[in-house]
Amino acid sequence: MGTIDSRHQLVPETYITHRKTGEHIKSLSVVCAYMKCPVAQYSLKNKINIIPWKPQKDQLQGADVGFVVSFGHLIPQSIISSFPLGMVNVHASLLPRWRGAAPIIHTVLNAETETGVTLMKIRPHRFDCGEIIGSSKLKIAPQEDAGTLTRRLASLGSAELQSCLKSLTERLGQAKPQTETGASYAPKVDASMSCCKWAEMTASQLHRRHLALHHVFPLHADWQGQTVKFLECSPMEKTSSLSPGFVDFSKKHRHLEVTCNKQSVLTVNQLKLSGKKVMSAMDFVNGFLKKVPVDLWKFGNGECG
Template identity: 25%
Template sequence: MSTLRVIARPVNFATRWLLAYGIGRRAISTSSIREKYKVLFFGTDEFARGVLKELYLDSQTTSPVISHLELVCPPHQFVSHGKKTKLKWKADTSRLSSKYGIKTHFIPTADEGKMIRWELPMATMKGGSEPFDIGIVASFGAFLPQRIIDELPLKMLNVHPSMLPKYRGPSPIETAILNNDKSTGISIQEVHPTKFDAGKVLAQRPYDIKTGITRKQMGQEMGTEGGKLLLQVLRDLDRMRANAWEQDETQVTKTRRFGNLDARINWKTMTAHDIMRIYCAHYERYVPWSHLRVKNSLKMVKFLVMGLPEGQRHMPVRRDFLDLVPGTMSHQRKTNFVEFNCIDGGRILVTRFIVEGKQPCDGLQFNAGYIKKFKSERMLSESVNMNMPTPPFEYPEGYSRPTLEKALHMFDTPLEVKIPGFSPTPLRYSMKDELAKEQEELKKQEQAKKAKK
């Protein structure tokens, strides 16, 4: 095996590291550039936006790999309010193309997801129209048929946010967060004509996952790194393709599309960190939610902004918190959050809610409008019979209550990434200080009793 093939084909973590940070980077960067490419980019979300931005920035340099760049993405979505029409959704890549003046081609709504009737456009150049050289795909969401791939002289490459063959499919970033993975990666692969993410791999680069990072933040970071890796591949495309390797089908793991039900909180099984991972993995797509009984109706309550306690700043609101069943709500006067107990003795803090049929509210308003007004004590994992009293919480078989020491020190190590918009009010007292005072008072009472004797 030649030296180049070892660089281009990472079979273990060490060689992947060399590709990302050492020999691989030097070997690719010193290779001669084949030519400048006219690129048609297919992409939608923040990951694709990061890749697209790197390609655009390269096209503006004095020695670019990209000579011309255009975008293909889903069309804008609008919603009507009477006679007024309001923009509901716009692809992240489309927002970037508007900023930088990149020509954009929208998939017809009827054709979206299938690309059956869609025709490959020509590159709009200063001297007239010319065919594109290559297609680049990143988080596009639609399957590209063989006829489109074949129309491009250099076919198509895909930038995928995982270390293929692990996490093929539509949600590799979300799945990595939910599985509490410590690392993932970026793969540059050829677009397979019949399967998603099954093409030959040209290059890979590892990516460390920081605790507390959201799907959106992670996508932005990985998109930037993916764009840089892609440019290195394009600088030496012929050799990289010659040394590409087939994916090991025995190691394939697949991801799936998520929905609103995947964000429902199960208080019987989910720890504080489990709920936090749901929040981070589905950030700005699906909001963690639970049921709240309000008189004789069951309301869906969404946790719009939430996070974990910050060590000594947020000791438990109630001293008897370990005696409270999971889902119990606690609030301290003049604080902007509501505390929820979890099955592992942990707690989550929610600073912003939206109750079904109502406007968003903060922790103070939620406490006044629901906890105090309706005497609501806890959230429910599932619906209950409204004609009967709420059944008591049932702990899972074999449940063991955590120790006070473990529960108090559970959040001593802060998250590596700050949760956007999460800024809970510090408590006005420290439980440890309060417990110390009680111990001191008990000692004084014991000493007083001994003195009397």
């Protein structure tokens, strides 16, 4: 069961194992909330049985266990109990850390150095609180973004699931309750989190948001009434004498330098205005900055809500 995107490898690798060896899996079906999702498209291409959400009990007959990844729906007891071995969730954090919808993004937002995947029993009425049957850790590189981390966790989660399937009954029998110590919540994110509040955030804080969100919500601000998105940026080890939001151009480095909170500086190498193509910093200078007085060389906060 899942709505996972094409970067996740759970269904493909489980399917390949099933086709190559016949071990551990006699049959495989996929439950999808909508048919346009990559999991459904993969299943159609490879002739894997697809069951629409919400499945009827008779559609699940013969299945021993259900696995869920990034599904986003509370699963009722009637469906959970349809599986003799219950249901297992593959979650992209080391539970109880970062329960909720966006664990990878919040992991990167908080500049954590370690994360992993957790396999847990699904319980009705609450997300990500079931007993743990397995987990695996990995280290996070200092400048790793959420997109890269998602792909690595997908591989790790797939490997952990393959391992789990080899001894599923034993693992279920040895499941351990989650502790509430260290528990945290990772709520859904939206575009407002990527809004550049120049006077409130330092360059490092904005760059951290870039690492966490740019694959879904690039950093954005306002330029002369237009939304501008910053596609490549990084903090600079220098301070500025300008006010927050004001922008300068470095001829030496060929990048924009935007002043942030505490006079810190965010460099921008690539950006995009609404309705325009992606442009370099030099393109922006020639096409936009040079057409207004220097005292108007300033990015606004945009629609920060």
